[in-house]
Amino acid sequence: MKRYITLLFFGILNILVATSCSSDDKGSDKPTEPEIVAPVAIEKTNSTKIYMHYMPWFETNESSADKKWGYHWTMANKNPNAIGANNRREIASHYYPLIGPYHSGDKNVIENHLLLMKYSGIDGVLIDWYGTYDVNDYRMVKENTEQLIGMLDKVGLEYAIVYEDRFLTNVVNAGKAISVTSAAKTDLAYLEKNYFTDANYIKINNKPLLLNFGPVVLQTPAEWTNVFNTLTTKPTFLTLWDHSVKAGTNASGEYAWVYKDNSFLTNFYTNTKPKLSVAMGSAYPGFKDFYAEGGGGAAIGWTIEHNNGATLDATLTLAKNANLNYLQLITWNDFGEGTMFEPTVEFGYTYIEKVKTFAGVKNTESVFSEISKMYNFRIEKKGNTDVQKKLDQAFNYFVSMQPAKAKQLINEIK
Template sequence: MRFVRILIACVLVGAGARAEAQDSPRFLAHYMPWYEAKPHRTYWGWHWTMNHFDPDRVGSDGRREIASRHYPLIGPYDSSDPDVLEYHTLLMKVAGIDGVIVDWYGTGSLWDYPTIHTAAQLLYDAVAAAGLEFAVCYEDQTLGHLISQGRIASSAAVDQARRDMDAVRDLWVDGGAYVHHEGRPLLLNFGPQHLRSGSQWITAFSGFSTDPVFLTLDNVVSGAAHGAYPWPPMWASGGGTLTPGRLTEYLNAHYARASGYEVRMGSSFPGFHDIYQEAGVRASYGFLDHRDGATLQETLDRAVTAGSQFVQLVTWNDFGEGTTIEPAVEYRYRHLEQVQETVAALRMLPFSAEDLRLPIRIYELRKSGAYDAQLDVAVRHLQEGRPAETRATLDVLSSIENNLRALEEVVIVPNPSSGPVSIQLGSLLNPATVTLFDLLGRVVARREVSAGASSVSLDPPPTPGVYVLRVRAGSELIVRTVVRVR
């Protein structure tokens, strides 16, 4: 399919910025905001455990036991952690992804729905800050669950959907970051699974001042939807392996129908390998092989060449079903590099594949809690498409952090001492000054140490007592006490 991407790029050569923007579909990542994790909370949520796995168990490889075959590059995380949201949105920005489609369970009070709703609001804020876009995929299956659990009457389902849609309008649609198509807000449904008739959806949308562009899964809901989007057709696997040939048949049929839709959304996915059976949740839906990235690339190319106005990336982070493109230990940045290359064939991007490694550096430094002001600058540079400035800032901060880490390794042997002591400097990267003071602040010994030196000797005065050792490397320093005995 590499020829397809080259052809796409050639078509755009010489086109103006306006034509380029019109020709390129918007790439939107389907995002799960349902993860709950320590230490952000006092417990691990169901989507990491599935009531079977224990993330408090850590293997010899340093990985926690989680309900997934893939392990996030930053480890299991909480969807309400602002550092995680910043990391995710920066990765999307660098990959050329235009925004997110949040998997949303409405405003009902049941199970983890309120937590998901809160996380979705935090995600919107992070998306807006990054200059990305936000849309909702409404899970109307929640209406059935609210009924079965006695939270609402069956006759109140449409009213509950109307309340949920009013919340979408009030919280997000009227904000500047919501996805619109020709002036109308974009709204997806994962189904429908409960509201089956077009008239029910029209009632649910009656609070919108402008009717949304409504897209459903696989097939259009008559009288309400403007199109439908594809999803990994695991039903066609029979619980076994979904072959590339069977996947192609499904996509051929979908895109043939989509040619007549008012709005066309394609979907791309890397594979499918759920963990439900191992967790005891249910039988597996089946297996779709990643084929070392071939499945993702073929579905990307197919969505683009079909003339899709939107390409849904399925998914950013459904670790339980194994459809993730978020960087993971097993495939690292491969999926995002493929997305970035595909987008770059359609429009100019100010980022390279190497720039995809910048967000995790920001995330790790955020977790140190020491450089928020400087990191805010680095983040702004990246959001504005200036990765070189971000890298320069991070290089400075990393140097400081490495020096501090090295200084923390300083050990004095022996201590207490009756004679000379060895100051073991560990992995000190910068030249340093080692100074020994008495308790009156007078310098009693000093040595200059070159970068890379592993140790230096000092001889405290013969007078027994406590002395203060200071090691300064650049702007960083560490202080230790030295005890002299007879």
């Protein structure tokens, strides 16, 4: 009996010591593992589905194999390695991203972009996509797209593809495909196998949504019929406004874009939308291309001034009055054409604040500056495992609609 009591005493002592050690570990430098949480949808009063057109085409000298900045930051004559007196890199744009020029496949950049979109009331991303072939920068665009897709479901956003058939001729000329239709079939088969089946791929009328920026190369209904015959499920296929005749009955509808002035949008809503089974409107903050200044070819030839946000206000009002089911924002980050909603040095968060108001986001707490601060810490504290895990937890709080907890964590970091 005495031996049993002695063993029991030492057993309890060991448990107390172990508990004490465990408690000490929690107070040590050992990073706390982030809590795994599911994304929660943002609450908003506007039932219109709001989608953001997105360019995944940016490269930096650190991300590219040849250690050169990508064309969309340089065009023909700009050098982002040159840093001006205002501490900004020289880029091919009239405007400057708030986080500076970036690589589209960078996980920290994608995190920043998607969190800003989520809290703006945006439902999903429409990704500008060049296909599957290793020609020019098309493979890079595809790889960056898949980095983006990899985080979309974690944030709780949907996505669909905007297919650029304009590049099919380049694929054939490079000897990668025997014809433009065979190249398109390969691209669409890849979409069906790898994207269309994703739970967060956008479906309209129970079919995967596919937009086309044109058509430009495949200009007859017969060609599109030939291409779609390889698919198990024909997509809900939208062409650029006034281009559905080129796809014939393969087209389910059209989407509006940006052109010259707002009268073209008014015409689309008044005269075209009533005739379409599926119509997607557009809103934009302005248009001012950099092609002539950047040596990237002739200027488009027209400009829509930003007018301190008045242009965006006007296009959002047109969208509201048109009672749209679907709205595409043009664009998150086409800096070369100056249509960006992404926060910039020039406009700050003005444009996404306007989207947030349009969407009727119920959570009115201001979080955009904290999301930017989070990105800055990702970069500044790159080698600090403890900080990175805190930021991972902040990310989880953001996506699960617990912004107060996220902000608290971020503001604890020095």
